[in-house]
Amino acid sequence: MAVRTGWITIAQLPLVFLLAGKRNLIGYATGTSYERLNWIHRWVARCMFITATIHLGYFFRTWGRYDYIERKLEIDVIARTGLGAWCVLLWITLSSFAPIRGWRYELFVVQHMISFIGFIVMVRLHAPKKAHVYVWVPVAVFLLDRALRIIFMLYTNLAIFHPGRRHKPNGLFTCNATFHGLSDKATTVVILDPPFKWSPGQHAFVSCHSLVPLQSHPFTITTLPSDNSLEFVIRTQKGGTEKLSDHAWCGQVWTGQDRTGGGVEGEPNSHFPPTLLTLVG
Secondary structure, eight states: OHHHHHHHHHHTHHHHHHTTOSSOHHHHHHTOOHHHHHHHHHHHHHHHHHHHHHHHHHHHHHHHTTTOHHHHHHHOHHHHHHHHHHHHHHHHHHHTSHHHHHHSHHHHHHHHHHHHHHHHHHHHHHSOGGGTHHHHHHHHHHHHHHHHHHHHHHHHHBGGGOTTOSSOOSSSBSOBEEEEEEETTEEEEEEESOSSOOOTTOEEEEEOTTTSTTOOEEEEBOSOGGGTEEEEEEEOOSSHHHHHHHHHHTTOOOOSOOTTSSOBTTBTTOOOOOBOEEEEO
16 A cells, blocks of 8 residues: 555646746646636645655555664665655645745745655656656656746747837847836836737736846736836735835836837936736736
8 A cells, every 4th residue: 555655646646746937738638727727726736745644654554564664764765755755745735825825925936846756866866767757757747837938938038039019129039028116015017019818817926026026926907018118017015016116206207118129217327127027927
């Protein structure tokens, strides 16, 4: 039974990664958005943790009968890596519950990625050679998801792919944005003549690396494609949205229409405008 639950556990690993991606292959096949599949991703991972616990428990019960657990862990690298993989999976499961996940979401994402890298390494060391395919498939799925996101991001945001736009971009990037502070609790971000179409209620991932480096967050689009402008109304929270709000209220607004050919209004010494990158979700 211990061996069977071990195989059941590792066989679930590709499905966990398939359900986790933003460019989700299952979503493309079923016409379902990635965020609606994310709760299935979490529950598959929790089922994987349950079967991993059963797998570990059977071995520990057998070794415990002969008071052999400590000695087994000392001499057997397979046992040590298995216990290490289970401990990392325990942390991933606990840290993914809503109260912890929502406490510091940026920190959660970073530690989640690092934890899964550690988990994959431990599983690779623990599993027999004939089970390694269940490790490399998730790695391939992860890299494919990242590659697709980068390709779509470059296509959407580089001006060379959109030469026919009515509002010509000033520079390399397509999406030059205007920031408006509505109140101390909301910021409006407007992009004229966006390079893609969308449906009502759809959202996009917004990045502004000059203000919030290496982060992208999903926001609902509040305009229609017929308006020929992309608008987000962003509620101010802690972290990245707070920086966007501060930027808007400081008067440092890049309109994309500056006749000087670039810059930030109100900051004559600033030569790098906050360029907005969007990923359609």
